[in-house]
Amino acid sequence: MKWQNALNDYKHYLKIERGLSQNSITNYEYDIKKLIQYLEDHDIKVSPIDISNDVVQPFIYELSKVLNPRSQSRLISGLRSFFSYLIFEDYRKTNPLDLIESPKIGRKLPDTLSIEDIDKLIDAIDLSKPEGERNRAILETLYSCGLRVSELTNLKISDLFFDEGFLKVTGKGDKQRFVPIGPNTQKYINIYRKEIRSHQLIVPEFKDTLFLNRRGKQLTRAMIFTIIKQLALAINLQKTISPHTFRHSFATHLLENGADLRAIQLMLGHESITTTEVYMHVDRTHLKDVLRKYHPRK
Incomplete structure (x- = not known):
């Protein structure tokens, strides 16, 4: 079996059977291509079926010199998943990553913005420019609905259920969920749609896409990053912030104000509540208030 054939089969498996998004599949592919490149650079002739721990170990060691522990851990996890797939398909009996330990990285706590920070960022938007109303609607939606940046850029007009107070969001692996949206955010989206978007020349394939660039096409993830970084400079x-910072802030502020962790999980679209539980570690000060309020022996 050739590496490229194994990689193509694996990508098909990730898409069809595991239902992963294209971004996730690309990340897995990137990990495997690193190993393939290493084998070519060192003129090592070995197939994905025959490669052993003795070959993989030096590859991991070499990368550890240039990758931080978190990146190393992700790479090892990606390769382990690839070889587990080959075992599942009866191409191999063992996983060459089984004896390789991932570096200890600890749990990274998400950065958050205060409510005052968010207000300042939104107030810094120049509403005299056509993109100003769009950018205000974007930031309000990121913070008020806790969306991932890809979920925001892919948002459709047909996903807006304002009468019911919800957005239909397509998340990782094309899984859909309904997220509440408040009246204020609805107001800013409607202002953008009526005063700016309705006057744009829109490329036909993006007629249903909510947030558009000046050329009438879907905004890129990179453009959302740029908008936020420019406002932070202004x-x-x-703080080093990104679109994801608004998602973290959404969850953290909900938790600090007494929201149920399970409800936050559903709104964020987390597969496991363990992922949501990271917000329990952000700010513990409110936990004392919870104890005093609800425990019978205060």
Whole structure:
């Protein structure tokens, strides 16, 4: 079996059987291509069926010199998954990653913005420019609905159920969920649609896409990052932020104000509540108030 054939089969498996998004599949592919490149650079002739721990171990060691522990851990996990697939398909009996330990990385706590920070960022938007109303609607939606950046850029007009107070969101692996959206955010989206978007020349295939660039096409993830970074510079915010920071802030502020963790999980679209539980570690100060309020022996 050739590496490229094994990789193509694996990508098909990830898409069809595991239902992963294209971004996730690309990340897995990237890990395997690193190993393939290493084998070519060192003129190592070995197939994916025959490769052993003795070959993989030096590859991991070499990468450990240039990758941080978190990146190493992700790479090892990606390769382990690939060889597990080959075992599942009866191409191999053992996984060459079984004896390789991932580096200890600890749990990374998400960065968050205060409500004041978010207000300042939104206030810094220049509403005299056509893109101003769009950018305000984007930030309000990111923070008020806790969306991933890809979920925001893929949002359709047909996904807006304002009368019911919900957005239909397509998340990882094309899984759909309904997320509540408040009246204020609805208001800013409607202003953008009526005052800006309705006057644009829109490329036909993007007629249903909500947020558009000046050329009438879907916004890219990179453009959302750029908008946020420019606003952070404008208010001299001493934090490194991204679209995901608004998602973290959404969850953290809900939790601090007494929201149920299970409800937050559903709104964020987390597969496992373990992922949502990271927000329990962000700010523990409110836990004392919960104890005093609800425990019988205060």
